[in-house]
Amino acid sequence: MIKRILCLVMVVAVISLSVYLLSESVGQSTDFRDMDFGEGRLEKLYDFSKNSHLDFYQLLATSMFRVNIPNKKLEELYRMVLGDFKCFPIPADQKTGKLEVAYENSWKEQRSYGGERVHEGCDIMGTNRPSGYYPVISVSDGVVEKIGWLKLGGWRIGIRSKSGVYFYYAHLNDYFKKFKEGEEVKAGQILGFMGDSGYSEVEGTTGNFPSHLHFGVYIRTDLSDEVSINPYYILKFYEKDLVYYSYINR
Numbered sequence: 001m002i003k004r005i006l007c008l009v010m011v012v013a014v015i016s017l018s019v020y021l022l023s024e025s026v027g028q029s030t031d032f033r034d035m036d037f038g039e040g041r042l043e044k045l046y047d048f049s050k051n052s053h054l055d056f057y058q059l060l061a062t063s064m065f066r067v068n069i070p071n072k073k074l075e076e077l078y079r080m081v082l083g084d085f086k087c088f089p090i091p092a093d094q095k096t097g098k099l100e101v102a103y104e105n106s107w108k109e110q111r112s113y114g115g116e117r118v119h120e121g122c123d124i125m126g127t128n129r130p131s132g133y134y135p136v137i138s139v140s141d142g143v144v145e146k147i148g149w150l151k152l153g154g155w156r157i158g159i160r161s162k163s164g165v166y167f168y169y170a171h172l173n174d175y176f177k178k179f180k181e182g183e184e185v186k187a188g189q190i191l192g193f194m195g196d197s198g199y200s201e202v203e204g205t206t207g208n209f210p211s212h213l214h215f216g217v218y219i220r221t222d223l224s225d226e227v228s229i230n231p232y233y234i235l236k237f238y239e240k241d242l243v244y245y246s247y248i249n250r
């Protein structure tokens with residue numbers, strides 16, 4: 001009898017430990033970082049949550065967790081990543097109401113400049129417009145954490161949102177104004193303009209690739225200060241929250 005009880009205690013301990021470890025590392029897991037919701041899933045869940053008055057992030061966590069255990073940690077992570085997003089990073093045309101950009105899921109595609117690596121972000125391409133045409137706007141409220149030239153990212157700006165998500169905007173043509181590190185920005189505020197800067201040690205180098213916005217999303221987890229996650233499905237979802245801009249004079 002005592003043996004049986006001991007066995008049971010052991011089993012419960014092992015299960016608890018596994019769930020704990022799973023929960024601690026969920027932010028690092030490939031499953032989580034891929035953010036592979038599939039086309040339309042976020043939209044459907046969002047509508048369902050609105051109609052049913054159920055919490056969107058709770059529904060999301062429950063629907064995504066593979067082992068079928070409602071996971072508080074996963075819910076918190078989704079709330080952090082998606083909750084600070086307020087709008088799509090390129091404004092739509094006020095006149096036509098349309099968003100003139102294209103992007104695909106290029107998460108983890110191979111890149112070779114600066115050594116073999118995988119693509120940690122999403123490239124948003126404009127139509128045939130010159131560099132400097134499309135404004136790049138902040139998707140969240142937050143604070144300017146990093147600004148200036150990077151060999152890979154060119155002219156870049158990084159905004160840390162309230163929940164601690166780091167939004168990275170790279171290859172800018174120019175900045176909207178002289179931002180200072182620590183300065184507060186609001187969602188929808190223009191940060192700079194889409195461009196083709198980067199892929200060089202030499203500040204100001206342009207033209208090494210077509211003009212686009214490289215958009216990256218990074219979070220801090222219990223185990224690491226910088227974990228990149230796939231922005232693609234999140235961007236698709238936030239096409240519902242467009243900011244409109246008058247492109248007439250540009």
Ligand SMILES: [Zn+2]
Binds near residue numbers: 121122214
């Ligand atoms: Zn990119």
